[in-house]
Amino acid sequence: MRRPPFRFPPVLPRRSAPAALALAALALTTVPATASPPAAGGHCARSAALRVPGAAHQQTACLDELTTAGTVASGHTDPADWAGLTPKDLAVPRGVPGIQIDGYFPDSSTTNTNHGWQHDSQFVLRLPDRWNGGLVVAGTPGNREQYANDRAIADWVLARGYAYAATDKGNTGTAFHRDGDAPGEAVAEWNDRVTQLTRAARATIAQRYHRPPARTLVTGMSNGGYLVRWQLENHPELYDGGVDWEGTLWRADGPTLLDFLPPALRAYPVYAAGGAGAEEARRELHAAGFPAGSEFLWPYHHKVYWDLTQRVYREELDPDYDGATEAGTPYCATGTPGCDADYDYTTRPEEVRRTVQRIALTGRIGKPLMTLHGTLDALLPIGRDSDVYARMVREAGRGGLHRYYRIEGGTHADSLVDAFPDRLRPLTPCHRTAFTALEDWLAKGHRPPASGTVALPADRDPVTLAATCSLSAGKAARERS
Structure with missing residues (x-):
């Protein structure tokens, strides 16, 4: 899908180092295609027979390490894609061997240059040897590519035994709007690509493990959080629940x-x-x-x-x-x-x-949803975004399926915690706490803590804040209207 090209201003203003880093994270970088052939036996036996339904191209690798502890060196991730999203000292788990499938679905746009493919609708699917029976699907934040969540989300869920799938959403980079034949089509494609990947990943998992996933969860931050909301509103049959990390709000009457x-x-x-x-x-x-x-x-x-x-x-x-x-x-x-x-x-x-x-949201979610958002978000202000979405969910009569945590001291990008450790707290630990609370809600019927504001501890110990986040600690559990 291609919209006729526009004339682009020839030169962008020179930016400072922090700005350049942020734009570099949005930019298109090439990941070397260094996939190892599947082993004849052992943990990757028969991996060459796996086929991702609907994929126009796929490349299968047998890896000793599916987390970024190994994929950075092997070329099966792109560090530039997740730059600026997590604290610099975030721990990286290791010890997750398995199969990685990179590929793309049919598409006519070419903004994603990973692997030298010059092809959009790229995806990554990781299948750990020690599988817990679940699947986590993620769309990317901003206009990044399919590896953007590798540090913040993929490493952690893979270490817990989940299979993991992510998509570039069908278009990437700061000129993503060129994709599509009409206004709004590029963003609308994001939603379609997450749905497409979810179905394909579930079928591929059934090939690999000889049974479909017992649980499918969807999660993501920023634009990825928007995708979580949209999927649970429009395709709840595909998922058991989701975690929305500061999702972008779109609605015709605003605010946006x-x-x-x-x-x-x-x-x-x-x-x-x-x-x-x-x-x-x-x-x-x-x-x-x-x-x-x-x-x-x-x-x-x-x-x-x-x-x-x-x-x-x-x-x-x-x-x-x-x-x-x-x-x-x-x-x-x-x-x-x-x-x-x-x-x-x-x-x-x-x-x-x-x-x-x-592309608007309605609040009519069909499966349990956990939302978290930092009170100091200076890109998507909480009062114009998740506060509003929480009210939409309640007004749609779906409040029983929703938990909303306002994280005091959190901001949009966790990397900023490194610059302001005395003023900010990372949201990554809160996302993990929300994720495990969702697991308990679905598996054991344990109701998560009531929605509310999670207070920033008075001592603000950076080490503790980087490792833990108690959703039940904090102020009154009143959601803002």
Whole structure:
């Protein structure tokens, strides 16, 4: 699926080292295709016979280590794909031998260059020798590729015995919006590709282990969290439950990032300049949804995320806003024709609302869902995202299937904890606690802790926070309305 190409601004502004790192994580890098042939006997016997249904191409490897403790060296992951998503000292488990299948489904777009394939809809499927009977499916955050969750999610679930499958969602990189024949099609494809991979992974698992998975769970962060929500709303028959890690909210009536990022782009330069207008600009940022106390994160997010995110998603959903220009003008001053800082979703034509409706969430989940979101998220402010989604779930009459944990001191990217260990806590341990709570809910009927705000411990010991997260500790279990 290809939308006719637009003219792209020839040069992006020079960025600082942190910004360059973030964009490098979005960029397209090539993973060397160094797959080992399946062994004639032993733990990978008969692996060459495995076939992923619907795949146009696949490559099977017999690996002594499926986690990043081994796949970095063997070329079966891409460290650039998961850069910036986890704390630098996150422990890496090891001792998980098994089979890895890399491949792609039929697609006409070519943004993903991994393995030199120049082909989108790439996937990775990992099948451990010591299987616990379960499958974990993940879509990627941002516009990253299929290895983006390898450190944050795959390593841990593989060490617990799960089979693991992930997709690049069908398009990658900061020009993902070029995919599709109409606005919104690139994002809509994300959902279809997760559904496709889930079905294919379940069938492949049945070939490998001679029985289908007893439990299928879906999880992901940011855009991956959005995919969890959408799957449990639209294909609950495929899953037993899911864990949504700060999922992106899309709904035709808002709020969405197209509502809160333009005010941030207008107000932040005034705030950063200081002077008479700085305090009013701060209030405007708070009114847009960026929480009080997150000010120390604003410079980084303005430099790395706000402008780029607004422009590329607005181009995907409302390309006519700036005419023939593709994805706007980086860091344009308010008042510049077609400037994304002046974008006002409420005044756009009805067709834009219909486009957003195509990818919108409803809250009508059909299987248990655990949601966690940091209170200091400065990309997807919690009050404009997961607070709203939790209310949608309740209003849809599905509150009994949902648990929502507001993690005090958490922000959007766990790597920022390394820069601000005295102000932030990582969400990775909270994701793992939520995941195990979901397991107990499904397997033993143990109800998870009530929804609520998980308080940041007074001592804020970084070592403890990096390893544990008690969802039952904290403030009153009241969800915000």
